[in-house]
Amino acid sequence: MENLFASNDVIQRLFDLQGEDALLGQLEHQVKTLPEREKLIALNQMKIKTEDLIRTQQNESDEQFKKEKRLELELLSIETRLSEVDEKLYSGVITTEKEAKSLQGEIAHLKERQDTLESDLLEILSLIEESNSNIDSCNSQLEAQNDDIKTVENALSVIESELTQKVLEAKSRREELVKVITEEILTSYEAHREHFPANAVVRFEGPTCNGCYLTMSAMETDRIKGLAVGAVTECSECGRLVVR
């Protein structure tokens, strides 16, 4: 490229501009990789799992409750039948041994069924108690998870607004700097920045390039040394802008 020239002041602004661009790059990276956002995603996934678990347990509990009601209903009908049969047996209307035997047989059968149902009922009641306690503990877990989510969301929004503010400030400083840098230097800087986003422009301080850290040839070093202070050229090794 053809050498460009700029005053000390403009050169200083050019480095300031590069500083702002570096800062903007860092801020952009920081915004994209905030640990709070990762944490929030993980917390929300945990919350969905807890909610699924609660739903499953609630369905189970509903089934257990229905079963309890069915058992209670059948027990009630057995009790009714038992008292009917009992009443009939001792009412004096039974005259034959055979009739009495048949009613006694029914009573025995009903009582056996009653025992089975009662033990089933006890079992289901204990399962219901267990389910309710599980649902309670999942609900407390969910509440704690919701609190954690709120805390992280608040932290995230504070950090995001701080970073957004910093970005706005850097952009506005950048705009001011761009105004005082000559157009050809700016155009050249922008073109070089596409290849070297972190350091498109470096100062000349001897044969070692401050961008690529390669040693320029003695001829190249002499060439740059021979330029006027404020000259902007390119490193023959990497192509970065080098300010004499």
Ligand SMILES: [Zn+2]
């Ligand atoms: Zn270089």
